[in-house]
Amino acid sequence: MDLALAPETLARWQFGITTVYHFLFVPLTISLAALTAILETAWVRTGKEHYLRATKFWGKLFLINIAMGVVTGIVQEFQFGMNWSDYSRFVGDVFGAPLAFEALIAFFFESTFIGLWIFGWDKLPKKLHCATIWMVSIGTVLSAYFIIAANAFMQHPVGYKIAERDGVKRAELTDFAKVLFQETTLVNFFHVIAASILVGGAFMTGIAIFHLRKKQHTRTMRMSLRVGLVTAFVGTLLTVISADTLGKVMYEQQPMKMSAAEALWESEKPAPFSLFAYGDVAKGHNEVAIEIPGVLSFLAKNNFSAEIPGINDLNKEAQEKFGPGDYRPNIPTAYWSYRWMIGFGGVSMVLCTVGLWLTRRKFWLAPEHRTGEDDVPKLMLTKNKELAPRLGTWWWRLSQWTLIFPLIGTAWGWIFTETGRQPWVVYGVLKTEDAVSPGVSQGEVLTSLIVFTLIYAILAVIEVRLLLKYVRKGPPELTEADLNPPTKIGGPPGGASADTDAEAEADRPMAFSY
Amino acid sequence: MELHDVWFVLIAVLWTGYFFLEGFDFGVGVLTKLLARDRTEKRVLINTIGPVWDGNEVWLLTAGGATFAAFPEWYATLFSGFYLPLLIILLCLIIRGVAFEYRAKRPEERWQTNWEHAIFWSSLIPAVLWGVAFGNIVRGVKIDAHKEYVGNFWDLLNPYSILGGLVTLTLFTFHGTVFTALKTVGDIRMRARRLALVLGLVTAVLALGFLIWTQADNGDGKSLAAMIVAVVSLVAAIGAIKLGREGWSFALSGLTIVAAVAMLFLTLFPNVMPSSLNEDWSLTVTNASSTPYTLKIMTWCAGIATPVVLLYQSWTYWVFRKRIGTQHIASDVPADAAH
Numbered sequence: 068m069d070l071a072l073a074p075e076t077l078a079r080w081q082f083g084i085t086t087v088y089h090f091l092f093v094p095l096t097i098s099l100a101a102l103t104a105i106l107e108t109a110w111v112r113t114g115k116e117h118y119l120r121a122t123k124f125w126g127k128l129f130l131i132n133i134a135m136g137v138v139t140g141i142v143q144e145f146q147f148g149m150n151w152s153d154y155s156r157f158v159g160d161v162f163g164a165p166l167a168f169e170a171l172i173a174f175f176f177e178s179t180f181i182g183l184w185i186f187g188w189d190k191l192p193k194k195l196h197c198a199t200i201w202m203v204s205i206g207t208v209l210s211a212y213f214i215i216a217a218n219a220f221m222q223h224p225v226g227y228k229i230a231e232r233d234g235v236k237r238a239e240l241t242d243f244a245k246v247l248f249q250e251t252t253l254v255n256f257f258h259v260i261a262a263s264i265l266v267g268g269a270f271m272t273g274i275a276i277f278h279l280r281k282k283q284h285t286r287t288m289r290m291s292l293r294v295g296l297v298t299a300f301v302g303t304l305l306t307v308i309s310a311d312t313l314g315k316v317m318y319e320q321q322p323m324k325m326s327a328a329e330a331l332w333e334s335e336k337p338a339p340f341s342l343f344a345y346g347d348v349a350k351g352h353n354e355v356a357i358e359i360p361g362v363l364s365f366l367a368k369n370n371f372s373a374e375i376p377g378i379n380d381l382n383k384e385a386q387e388k389f390g391p392g393d394y395r396p397n398i399p400t401a402y403w404s405y406r407w408m409i410g411f412g413g414v415s416m417v418l419c420t421v422g423l424w425l426t427r428r429k430f431w432l433a434p435e436h437r438t439g440e441d442d443v444p445k446l447m448l449t450k451n452k453e454l455a456p457r458l459g460t461w462w463w464r465l466s467q468w469t470l471i472f473p474l475i476g477t478a479w480g481w482i483f484t485e486t487g488r489q490p491w492v493v494y495g496v497l498k499t500e501d502a503v504s505p506g507v508s509q510g511e512v513l514t515s516l517i518v519f520t521l522i523y524a525i526l527a528v529i530e531v532r533l534l535l536k537y538v539r540k541g542p543p544e545l546t547e548a549d550l551n552p553p554t555k556i557g558g559p560p561g562g563a564s565a566d567t568d569a570e571a572e573a574d575r576p577m578a579f580s581y
Numbered sequence: 582m583e584l585h586d587v588w589f590v591l592i593a594v595l596w597t598g599y600f601f602l603e604g605f606d607f608g609v610g611v612l613t614k615l616l617a618r619d620r621t622e623k624r625v626l627i628n629t630i631g632p633v634w635d636g637n638e639v640w641l642l643t644a645g646g647a648t649f650a651a652f653p654e655w656y657a658t659l660f661s662g663f664y665l666p667l668l669i670i671l672l673c674l675i676i677r678g679v680a681f682e683y684r685a686k687r688p689e690e691r692w693q694t695n696w697e698h699a700i701f702w703s704s705l706i707p708a709v710l711w712g713v714a715f716g717n718i719v720r721g722v723k724i725d726a727h728k729e730y731v732g733n734f735w736d737l738l739n740p741y742s743i744l745g746g747l748v749t750l751t752l753f754t755f756h757g758t759v760f761t762a763l764k765t766v767g768d769i770r771m772r773a774r775r776l777a778l779v780l781g782l783v784t785a786v787l788a789l790g791f792l793i794w795t796q797a798d799n800g801d802g803k804s805l806a807a808m809i810v811a812v813v814s815l816v817a818a819i820g821a822i823k824l825g826r827e828g829w830s831f832a833l834s835g836l837t838i839v840a841a842v843a844m845l846f847l848t849l850f851p852n853v854m855p856s857s858l859n860e861d862w863s864l865t866v867t868n869a870s871s872t873p874y875t876l877k878i879m880t881w882c883a884g885i886a887t888p889v890v891l892l893y894q895s896w897t898y899w900v901f902r903k904r905i906g907t908q909h910i911a912s913d914v915p916a917d918a919a920h
Contacts, residue, residue: 152729179893511664522672529679557899
């Protein structure tokens with residue numbers, strides 16, 4: 068069968084499209100849940116109205132986003148069985164448990180408490196209401212942990228043995244704690260959460276700037292800008308640290324993936340970091356290469372002169388171990404996805420870190436340059452010197468328009484790590500070509516691939532337009548009911564007590580309804 | 582009772598929970614065209630399940646995940662074998678979730694009617710297809726010696742499974758109508774009571790046929806007992822709604838679902854997916870299960886987590902226990918001005 072339309076190829080495209088698409092909602096959901104929770108906590112603790120306005124504004128964007136995350140996640144739970152039945156049979160004993168745990172512990176948490184949060188404004192006392200969004204936030208993080216534990220088993224299988232049942236080989240779990248807490252799980256989780264923080268920070272910053280440049284909703288958006296920049300900065304630090312740790316772990320566990328990321332064909336000592344490469348995959352060498360000597364050795368092994376194995380040597384090694392075949396992933400994909408990941412993330416890291424300094428409120432700032440809570444902050448380079456207006460305008464513009472750069476970076480990161488593991492689905496244990504459902508026909512996969520892609524594309528347009536609408540609209544005006552939340556569960560709002568009789572109270576419209 | 586038997590029961594419990602809970606919210610979705618007279622009434626209906634439908638749906642994800650973990654072969658054969666029906670169910674669930682969340686987020690008439698159509702169809706179609714799927718599981722499908730489904734899409738549409746689909750559709754809609762009577766006030770509540778009577782009778786006829794067919798094909802003493810409970814509670818649910826006892830009626834229509842699902846699983850055991858080609862090729866609780874070690878871990882997790890889940894989900898229902906009517910729906914302009 069034509070390779071481009073082979074069921075395996077189609078199933079891979081479908082998995083790639085549905086998973087990358089799903090993951091576009093994940094980091095934003097993780098970070099916006101936490102940010103909304105922080106803002107609501109600030110409101111509960113201080114009673115300042117702009118915190119509540121911000122909670123409602125960012126909470127709304129969060130809800131539009133999580134709705135898509137939830138529904139696209141349903142597909143993920145079933146796709147292994149549908150398209151990868153041989154994979155499911157082979158790893159189910161190990162891989163199923165974290166998935167089941169994710170549903171039982173994390174999904175129930177998220178989905179139940181989000182219902183309470185959405186509909187609970189006039190039903191729950193404010194502290195309890197605030198607690199529900201924290202529960203949602205915890206749910207999103209737990210969910211990420213379990214699914215990354217499952218993925219880590221594919222990247223670096225541990226805690227299992229190969230056994231035979233009814234004449235068929237399968238992986239059997241021997242140590243669940245190893246699967247759940249192995250280094251690959253921990254480091255990957257750290258990296259994903261760190262990147263999610265950066266994603267949320269850059270997103271919040273970009274949207275806050277949109278309003279600040281128009282000089283509207285200044286108090287709420289100035290505060291949001293600072294929260295966004297601090298978040299992005301924390302995300303930047305954590306992402307860099309986790310990336311470094313993860314890179315080193317991956318050089319131990321999957322040197323092929325990492326050498327592919329650098330298009331390092333031959334083993335070198337010391338090995339350079341590649342800035343640009345154009346090569347010939349069939350011949351196994353680069354035709355053009357711009358490199359910084361020694362840096363790769365340092366990144367991989369903390370030593371500027373360490374030897375790094377090249378793709379060609381690793382391929383030979385794998386052939387000796389696993390038999391004849393090509394054990395190289397798609398090198399251009401690995402090389403470029405790795406660079407896009409770093410590039411997109413890096414742009415926001417720089418912009419936000421610079422911005423955190425430029426928009427500071429008091430630190431090393433002459434009193435006459437300090438701006439009030441209702442002013443757009445000045446971009447101050449030093450104590451008395453403002454950033455040149457032209458550069459300043461560029462900072463505002465760029466930081467606004469790069470709001471989803473880290474999100475794009477995370478998508479490339481997954482494309483890198485998943486395609487870089489090929490030809491394996493479980494590294495060194497099961498090949499992707501042996502994982503696909505044998506009984507599902509080409510026509511069936513083609514149908515689902517087309518339908519999913521179409522529906523996802525339509526939903527993307529709807530979702531983005533809805534997000535834009537609510538971004539433009541800005542934070543809502545607060546109502547009497549907003550400012551007087553109920554004091555007991557299910558009870559009437561505190562503001563409507565003595566002067567309204569019970570009957571009118573019973574007919575009061577819901578604070579929120581679909 | 583060995584661990585894989587325990588997990589057979591637990592999977593049955595998860596599906597039961599799913600059909601009990603999402604059963605009524607599918608039913609409410611169907612009622613948006615069957616019962617509601619105008620947009621405000623549609624919104625009343627949608628808002629009776631607003632805070633809870635998402636949590637209800639997780640029972641499905643948990644059933645899926647638990648099947649993967651406890652019976653990987655079952656998970657693999659079922660979902661790759663029933664590929665197209667499952668694809669349709671997934672698409673419906675995707676559209677349905679988005680429809681609930683996005684419908685009120687724009688004031689335009691067309692936007693809202695489109696999502697309302699979506700809510701109706703994406704509730705109705707899965708309600709039918711789950712019955713078709715379970716009908717086929719119980720009846721047995723073409724499974725070869727390698728545990729692969731070798732039939733095609735059309736093999737899944739046979740009189741027995743189609744009757745199963747009609748039963749789940751009517752039973753869920755009946756369950757949803759009783760739920761509506763229990764959760765609303767005013768005119769819509771009274772109409773829901775009356776509609777429930779009609780739907781109840783239709784359901785009773787179809788369900789009786791399907792359950793007797795099931796019993797005749799694969800039944801034993803235990804499944805007969807479950808069948809009697811299902812039928813009696815369905816009749817009692819109809820009686821209760823006639824008397825205006827909505828709470829009782831809902832509990833009884835729920836019991837009907839519990840007993841009917843129990844009956845299907847009782848006729849299955851010890852198979853999980855019987856083969857219609859050769860009995861020896863059937864997937865059973867032993868040849869489809871995970872190792873005892875995995876099952877033990879799963880049992881611990883489920884044993885601790887499930888009661889907690891039940892606790893906080895029940896609490897949600899308690900928080901939103903108040904009945905709603907047209908007067909509680911603010912206005913047709915974006916409901917979220919306050920949100």
